[in-house]
Structures are given as C-alpha cells and as structure tokens.
Amino acid sequence: xxxxxxxxxxxxxxxxxxxxxxxxxxxxxxxxxxxxxxxxxxxxxxxxxxxxxxxxxxxxxxxxxxxxxxxxxxxxxxxxxxxxxxxxxxxxxxxxxxxxxxxxxxxxxxxxxxxxxxxxxxxxxxxxxxxxxxxxxxxxxxxxxxxxxxxxxxxxxxxxxxxxxxxxxxxxxxxxxxxxxxxxxxxxxxxxxxxxxxxxxxxxxxxxxxxxxxxxxxxxxxxxxxxxxxxxxxxxxxxxxxxxxxxxxxxxxxxxxxxxxxxxxxxxxxxxxxxxxxxxxxxxxxxxxxxxxxxxxxxxxxxxxxxxxxxxxxxxxxxxxxxxxxxxxxxxxxxxxxxxxxxxxxxxxxxxxxxxx
Numbered sequence: 001x002x003x004x005x006x007x008x009x010x011x012x013x014x015x016x017x018x019x020x021x022x023x024x025x026x027x028x029x030x031x032x033x034x035x036x037x038x039x040x041x042x043x044x045x046x047x048x049x050x051x052x053x054x055x056x057x058x059x060x061x062x063x064x065x066x067x068x069x070x071x072x073x074x075x076x077x078x079x080x081x082x083x084x085x086x087x088x089x090x091x092x093x094x095x096x097x098x099x100x101x102x103x104x105x106x107x108x109x110x111x112x113x114x115x116x117x118x119x120x121x122x123x124x125x126x127x128x129x130x131x132x133x134x135x136x137x138x139x140x141x142x143x144x145x146x147x148x149x150x151x152x153x154x155x156x157x158x159x160x161x162x163x164x165x166x167x168x169x170x171x172x173x174x175x176x177x178x179x180x181x182x183x184x185x186x187x188x189x190x191x192x193x194x195x196x197x198x199x200x201x202x203x204x205x206x207x208x209x210x211x212x213x214x215x216x217x218x219x220x221x222x223x224x225x226x227x228x229x230x231x232x233x234x235x236x237x238x239x240x241x242x243x244x245x246x247x248x249x250x251x252x253x254x255x256x257x258x259x260x261x262x263x264x265x266x267x268x269x270x271x272x273x274x275x276x277x278x279x280x281x282x283x284x285x286x287x288x289x290x291x292x293x294x295x296x297x298x299x300x301x302x303x304x305x306x307x308x309x310x311x312x313x314x315x316x317x318x319x320x321x322x323x324x325x326x327x328x329x330x331x332x333x334x335x336x337x338x339x340x341x342x343x344x345x346x347x348x349x350x351x352x353x354x355x356x357x
Contacts, residue, residue, distance in 0.1 A: 006030070006031045008055055009056045018162060058071050060075075137180050204217075225308060252313050
C-alpha cells in the first residue's frame with residue numbers, strides 16, 4: 001500500500017497551497033515536511049531530491065516531483081480531476097492557467113516595493129473585475145452547470161475556489177457582481193427582515209434557516225443538509241451507507257445541540273449543564289465515533305469516502321475544542337480527524353482563513 005504523499009515546503013501558503021487544496025478535494029491525507037532553515041533546503045538540494053534546486057517538492061508514488069504544474073497535473077490525473085478526454089483537459093488547462101495568472105499577481109503583492117504597491121493593487125482590482133472573474137462567470141452562465149467543465153468537479157474548479165478566497169481576503173466587494181462565483185448570505189438584522197420573509201411566503205413553517213437553491217426555498221435544517229449532501233455526492237453510495245451516515249450525523253447533532261444551547265441556559269443552571277455536556281462528550285459521543293474509526297481503520301466514518309457525517313463531526317470537534325481542549329485528550333483518532341489536512345477547504349469556509357499562515 002502506497003504511503004501518504006509528503007509535501008516539502010516552507011510554513012506558508014505560497015506555491016504549495018494549490019497542491020494542498022487539490023489533495024484535500026481528492027480526499028487524500030498527506031504529510032508536510034516543513035523547511036524551517038536554510039540547512040533543510042540545502043539538504044534536499046544536496047541529496048538530489050530537487051531536480052531544479054527549488055520547492056515545492058512532493059514525494060508521491062515513488063517519485064520526487066517538482067514544478068507546481070507538473071505536480072498538480074499528476075494529482076489531478078491520478079484522482080480523476082482532469083476531465084474525460086483531450087477536449088475537456090484542454091478546457092481545464094485553459095481555465096486553470098487563467099486562475100494562475102490572477103493568483104500569481106495576488107501572491108506576489110506582498111513582495112512589491114512599497115512605492116509601487118498602490119498601483120499594483122489597482123491593477124489587480126481592475127484585472128479581477130474586468131478580465132478574470134467575468135470570464136469565469138460567463139462560462140458558468142453559458143452552460144448553467146455547477147462545474148466549469150463536463151458538469152463534473154475538476155482541478156479547474158478547485159483552483160478557482162482557492163482563488164476566490166484570496167480575492168475575498170483582498171477585498172470582498174470585488175465579488176459583488178459575480179453571483180455564480182459565490183454563495184450569498186442574507187442576514188436577518190431586525191424583526192422586519194424576518195417578517196418580510198414570513199409574509200412573502202418564503203418560510204413554509206415561519207422559521208429560518210432558509211436556503212434558496214435550484215429554484216427552491218428550503219427550510220428545516222436536516223432537509224437542507226440532506227439535499228446538499230445528495231447533490232454533491234456526500235451521502236453514501238447506497239441505502240445502507242446512507243443509514244449509517246444518518247445515524248452518525250444524528251449523534252453529532254445530539255451533542256452539537258447541547259453545546260449550541262449552553263449560552264441560553266439560565267445562569268443558575270449553567271454549571272450543571274456544562275458538567276452534563278462534559279460527561280456526555282467523554283463517556284458517550286466521542287467514544288462512539290472513536291470506536292467507529294478504530295473498528296475499520298479508515299480515515300472516514302462510512303465507506304472510506306468523505307461524507308456529510310465526517311464534515312459534521314469535524315465541525316463538532318471544533319466546538320468541543322472551543323469548550324475545553326482537554327475533552328479530546330483521550331481520543332487520538334478524532335484529534336487526527338480534526339487536524340487532517342483534507343478538512344482544510346471546509347474549514348476555510350467556516351473560519352475564513354487558512355490554517356497555513
């Protein structure tokens with residue numbers, strides 16, 4: 001059995017980040033060997049690991065690959081993220097190179113001399129809103145599908161999403177005119193906002209959350225989650241897997257609900273409630289998930305494939321860690337799950353920044 005890919009790079013996003021994202025999207029666990037000193041880099045150069053004396057370098061399938069595009073192309077091909085035929089691959093390459101053009105401009109901005117920074121930023125804004133984002137918006141609009149090529153996830157989509165996070169970090173307003181490139185959150189800021197939704201018939205049961213998706217206005221959290229999981233292939237391959245995913249997701253929801261309601265608890269009852277949560281966390285819920293992972297020795301709860309149960313579990317583990325990090329101490333497999341690099345893209349969307357600074 002092949003070992004995990006090993007990524008050699010500095011403790012930074014840089015040119016390795018696209019590789020991390022691609023492996024994460026493919027559900028591949030990997031190791032990072034950080035270059036922390038000039039001696040570390042010299043060692044790689046002198047032992048022949050770096051063909052062109054530079055990183056990133058990835059050890060995978062018995063090879064030591066350098067050159068970012070070569071690495072990305074190999075991973076995309078290996079994990080079926082590179083189209084069905086030559087035509088699709090040409091389109092994927094074309095869109096990926098467009099992403100790379102703008103990403104490179106943003107990546108190099110911090111290295112720009114101070115007296116040139118404002119002009120460089122102005123140029124990036126102009127290219128973002130007048131050249132690159134309109135092009136991707138137009139592609140999605142032209143075929144009405146969720147993915148850029150072949151109505152199937154490819155490396156072009158993954159690189160585009162990574163780029164959109166960088167654009168949002170730079171200036172969220174740059175995405176304002178590109179609805180297909182972002183999901184939109186509409187916050188309920190006052191009672192009148194909620195009343196409007198109730199009165200216009202948007203809320204079937206007069207309550208939120210509500211998600212507008214595929215021409216529907218869905219309410220009821222579980223219904224929304226089930227639809228999204230089914231749509232994006234995160235709900236198992238058959239009825240048995242779906243039953244297990246539901247069972248684990250409901251267990252997550254039980255503990256998640258207790259933690260969520262803690263701030264609403266009357267002050268006089270708060271300590272008792274917290275004690276109960278700690279007891280249920282360490283004696284009921286986390287042991288159950290630890291046992292599942294231990295029983296089959298795989299990275300995911302069901303079918304050795306990422307499902308919504310894994311995503312909900314990782315979210316829960318963050319809440320548990322916020323409550324009291326020591327609660328995870330006796331659950332090594334759950335700690336690995338919460339730290340696993342392939343959870344990164346999901347955590348970006350929740351916390352708004354990369355764990356790799």
